[in-house]
Amino acid sequence: MSRNVPALAVAALLSNALCYGLSWWPFKQLQALGLHPLWATVLVDALVLAGILLVQPRVLGRVLDNRALWPLLIAAGCTNVGFNWAVTIGDVVRVVLLFYLMPLWAALLAWPLLGEKPTLRSVGFMLLALAGVVLVLKTPETPWPWPQDMADVLALGGGFSFALTNVLLRRLRDSDALSITATMLLGGALLCALTASVGMQQGLVPTLPDPSVHWVLVALGLALMIGVGNVSLQYGAARLPARTTAVVMLCEVVFASVSAIALGAGVLTERVALGGVLICTAALLSALSSGAKPEHASPPPAQEPL
Secondary structure (H helix, E strand, O other), X not given: XXXXXXXXXXXXXXXXXXXXXXXXXXXXXXXXXXXXXXXXXHHHHHHHHHHHHHHOOXXXXXXXXXXXXXXXXXHHHHHHHHHHHHHHHOOHHHXXXXXXXXXXXXXXXXXXXXXXXXOHHHHHHHHHHHHHXXXXXXXXXXXXXXXXXXXXXXXXXXXXXXXXXXXXXXXXXXXXXXXXXXXXXXXXXXXHHHHHHHHHHXXXXXXXXXXXXXXXXXXXXXXXXXXXXXXXXXXXXXXXXXXXXXXXXXXXXXXXXXXXXXXOOOOOOHHHHHHHHHHHHHHHHHHHHHOOOOOOOOOOOOOOOO
């Protein structure tokens, strides 16, 4: 292996983290142009999936024929619904921190799904993450650390689905990467379309707007971002140890938080900052300890949301 490969792999993972860490901004732009984030996710995931099918047309058949991939499809779809909707209606910093409760949810899910009983160390990580989320959720106006609005609920639900996605990816580690990516993209498109349709009936989601040059161009740019993010993830994760991948991808939290604060889409109070430090520390220690790799949904993703 060339000496440059590790450096290039790390750079690829940083590129992935940057793409997903900044993805909240085009979602907000599309929302302002009349395209709801759920419909935006449907279009973006469908575009990226179409690109994969052009290269490998048979991959969709493999996904539909393999029932072991279907739970991943649902989990990845729910991740997209939760995160992509939450970042457009809530404080981006708060949403990202609540979404990234990986140590807590993953430890709880790994027991029934993978047979991995919580260790004293994993319980410690869970308690550290819980302390962080209490600080993030508790505000001076509320007596209890409880979700304050729909954005909080969506972020927590999306984070739980993200953890479930990662646990399922570990069960499917012998599956080919292209089928995994196609499964998650298909899940994002289908679940977001279903949720958007139900939301329309309830008056929560507007109809798909007529095509316009502005939102079509932004959607195409977002699709390109997600495509680059996925290719970067596949390259980097295949050439680095899993724990290195996990640690580097935590940079997504930093990219998202810093960009949101700089662009006025998030507020970093002392309480939220301390909570974020605890949550990220728990995720970092968990990654270093277990070598577990957070995959992307979209995303992430695999991909993260998207």
